[in-house]
Amino acid sequence: MASMGQGWSRGVSGGVLGRAVLLFGSYFGLKMLSGVFLFRYLESSAIWLPGGLALAVLLRAPRHRWPVYLATLFLADYAIVPFYESQPWDLSLVWALGNSLSAVLGAELMRRWLDMPVTLSRPRDVVGLVIAGGLLGPLPSATLGVGVIVLFAPGLGAGSFWRGFLDWFLADGLGAVLVAPLVLSWGPDRAWPRRSWETLELLGSIVLLALVAHVTFGVLAPQGLLLSLPYLCLPFVLWSALRLGPRGAATAALVLAAFAVWHTTTGRGPFGALPGSVQERVLAVQVFLAVASLSTLVLAAMACDRQRVEQSQRVLAEVGAVLAESMDPRDTLPRVARLVVPEVVPGFALWLADEDGRFVPAVRAGMTPEEEARLLVELRGLTEPSRRQLGPEGASVLVRIQHRGRLLGGMALLQAGHTHPLRPRMVSFAEDLAHHCALALENAHLFEQFQAAIHARDEFIAVAAHELRTPLTALQLQMRSLPRLLQQVPASESLLARHQSLARQVSRLGRLVESLLDVGRINTGQLRLEREPVDLGALVRDVVEHLSGELERAGCEVSISAPPHVTGLWDRTRLEQALTNLLGNALKFGAGQPIEVRVEAWGGRTRLLVTDHGIGVSPEALERIFGRFERAVSSREYGGLGLGLFLTRQIAEAHGGSIQAHSAPGGGATFVLELPTSPSAAPYAPLHDAPPWALAPADPHPT
Known part of the structure; x- marks a missing residue:
């Protein structure tokens, strides 16, 4: 056992070390790539790409691994050859510290405000990214970076503190808004359903966008209507957002930003030809990219939100169809669980109430027995029809399954790992699902009662027919012997006529009894030929x-x-x-x-x-x-x-x-x-x- 534990620890340590090395190389590569977007005479990059990578890594990593990744980021920022020529070591140290603090601040704020993991599939995720990662996160790096230059190295050309602060702040914020969504949307957590040909569609749309952006921003000295050429790129960006969700939106926004800044730094395109100072041209391209990126991300999130609503309605319709196919809950409820998990929520459990009102487990999917036991304890104390709650297992919705005041069972939907209560829309879905299940359970109960009543009726008919058959057989035998006796009686013709009428009624009664017996044989499958x-x-x-x-x-x-x-x-x-x-x-x-x-x-x-x-x-x-x-x-x-x-x-x-x-x-x-x-x-x-x-x-x- 000890050797197994040591092997597991070595595997975990090796995995973290490998990811740290990959992070080191990626961060340093993006740091060098940001130099492509360096404006002359400003000595400042228009987009600071490593900031978005650092933010996304901390958002995806568990907290206990933050020290390893922060140390890796700090070393990639400080211990490698300085980004600027003749950069003093103390400035590099302060800048690395500021960049690390910005990543920690943005990630911590987003973790507090948003559910984890962040998939950018909801408008609130995009708003949280803009506020935490794009506006508040860059404050430490911009303040420390420009402040140390103004105080201790004015020869580097920062000029006014506020002018340099604005350039630094916009570069860091734009990098976070462009790179972090790309890393988060290409991760394993995926809110957008996979479709066939999706990869080819994404590749085709990005290639078309790259060609249009290269032509649009590569024009030399455009004038007049040519200054509005950037709008030609918007249809391709919006297409990627609507068709491919956050992944398409983030990829398209980054490709658009790469060509826009690259050509603008060389003085080409609508932004490179703008009159005024270099700072104004940089600000113009940054504002354009920020608006385009945020618009596409919001549009993709709204498309995801609408798709989730449609998906919920579709699942409810399929649940209704499944519940209508059979009156046996043992057959339908597991199929309902397979429809709900993982299409709507990752965890689902349902309990049925017995005659004493105790909950009996019926189906569980996507949750552990321990999580089911904790939710069952909460469900037993539930007095209202439904309730949202947060617990150690995550965010959940508890719903009582009841029909006309009679308790039939309970249900729980679980979002493991969520740090915020589930949205009211999820509560409405849970209540609708519980209503469907309540109707199905009530119908199953009525059908069971109906079957029991039919069985009791058939049993009564069979018993009654058998009981009637014995005296009826004796009566028929007596009726057959009467004609010989009646013929010996004077004036027997009238008696014989009455006897025949009576015999017909007895025969009719016999046929009715035999019909009842045949019904019993048919019900029990005993009708033989x-x-x-x-x-x-x-x-x-x-x-x-x-x-x-x-x-x-x-x-x-x-x-x-x-x-x-x-x-x-x-x-x-x-x-x-x-x-x-x-x-x-x-x-x-x-x-x-x-x-x-x-x-x-x-x-x-x-x-x-x-x-x-x-x-x-x-x-x-x-x-x-x-x-x-x-x-x-x-x-x-x-x-x-x-x-x-x-x-x-x-x-x-x-x-x-x-x-x-x-x-x-x-x-x-x-x-x-x-x-x-x-x-x-x-x-x-x-x-x-x-x-x-x-x-x-x-x-x-x-x-």
């Missing part, structure tokens, strides 16, 4: 003959059209039940009207059509009538449990077939039962192989 070769035409005639008495009493004449030998592997008993239901439905709603039954066969399929001329079915009820306990008319006018058509559809589908209804109110109805002739036959043939009756809706009044 006993397939055997069945002649459908013969089956139709047998069923019609069996129902002849009821058809005669209803005044319905049945015509049968069935070709011979239409056979298939079907369950005879179930098909008898289905046809009995269809004929019973026809004589009930078409009493006194004829009924047509037609059998047709085509390409491995058989179709049975039952047509009545009764009251018909409304279009909106054509599909509903096949539901369980559903009717198209009031039960007060027509009796029944509403199970006949439901059982018929279940029987058809169990055979691999289907049933449809075609009707119009007052025009009768046609029920089409379609069956494959064998279990392996497809229930539907291709259109080019279909019979003529399959290419058009069935005629409700076949001839």
Whole structure:
């Protein structure tokens, strides 16, 4: 264990040392590059590039590494060959100290004012950079740098303190505004989503900007309208900001500044041709670059801000779609977490409330168990609907998931490492997300209750049907033995007629009980088929003959059209039940009207059509009538449990077939039962192989 700890320490030390060496080289390289932007007779650079690098490094580095990096910056500023010729060592020491103090001041102020890490993807980040890094940060370096020259080395040509202070201050501030955003936006923390071809788009826009800037600022002695040439660069800079975010804005601003200052130092371009002193030309180009850079950064931040709003709305819409797909929270909540993390926040946790009001963990993403436990403690004490808070784990939002005052659970969104409370917009997002989850949980609870009620109903139906079946069977046996006894009684004809009426009611009651039992079998998946070769035409005639008495009493004449030998592997008993239901439905709603039954066969399929001329079915009820306990008319006018058509559809589908209804109110109805002739036959043939009756809706009044 000791050897592992020593190896880890050496790895960390080696990593810090390597970054320090890289920082040393980068700082010194930018220091030399700033010499390119040196104005003659001023002995002052228009842009101090190393200041922006130092600010960005301290912003990205943890505080415990600041001493190493500050020492590296100080050595790069002081121990290397002085920037100016014949620069005294004491001046170099003071200037290095001032530059280090400026970096510390700017970084510390931005850390206090802004959330870390700084990605420049929010307008407040840009404002903090301008105030802390561009205005307040350069004060120590400009004050010490110019003050020591005025007091101890007036021969270096600083002139007036305020004149030199302004030049130094603008150079340091402009360097911070140009270089720091470039380093911060090209870091690993990225608020702008990656897009395909983004690198090529950035490269193309920068190349075009470089060409336009070189032509614009490289013109010799421009006059008149040519003095407004710098405006030609703005469309390319704005394009980079809108399309590529802070990264594109920072890169474009730095490229624009490089060409503008380079050509201005040599006396070319609109700013190099301005009348007046060198100081005025320097000030003009610095103001132009500051305005252009800040405008592009603000525009990019506003574009990021708007994109975050659109992203939040899109995530909420996707969450709603996911929650609507399933009634099982165990399936939907993890998918919700994957939508939220890391698209909106890096940390998400959700708890469900049990019957005793205790929170049970449901899903966690992007946070440690310790962070979840701390947030759960805070959530238990939450009394208001939502609350923003700061803790050791970062900034978070806690929300109670509740519906109509009933607590369903709780939720937490976490931004690890943030030093400021989350914005109100994030609280609104959390509340909307909690509302979506509350509706889904409430629907799941109601669905569970509904399922339990259905299960209880089905169980009651099954038990009741079984209980009714036993005495009903005994009653049917007794009814069958009564006719022989009644024939021995004088004047038995009237008794026999009453017996027949009573037997019909007992038979009807038996069919109702069997229907209830079939519903129970369907619900439990116990509806089995006993397939055997069945002649459908013969089956139709047998069923019609069996129902002849009821058809005669209803005044319905049945015509049968069935070709011979239409056979298939079907369950005879179930098909008898289905046809009995269809004929019973026809004589009930078409009493006194004829009924047509037609059998047709085509390409491995058989179709049975039952047509009545009764009251018909409304279009909106054509599909509903096949539901369980559903009717198209009031039960007060027509009796029944509403199970006949439901059982018929279940029987058809169990055979691999289907049933449809075609009707119009007052025009009768046609029920089409379609069956494959064998279990392996497809229930539907291709259109080019279909019979003529399959290419058009069935005629409700076949001839």
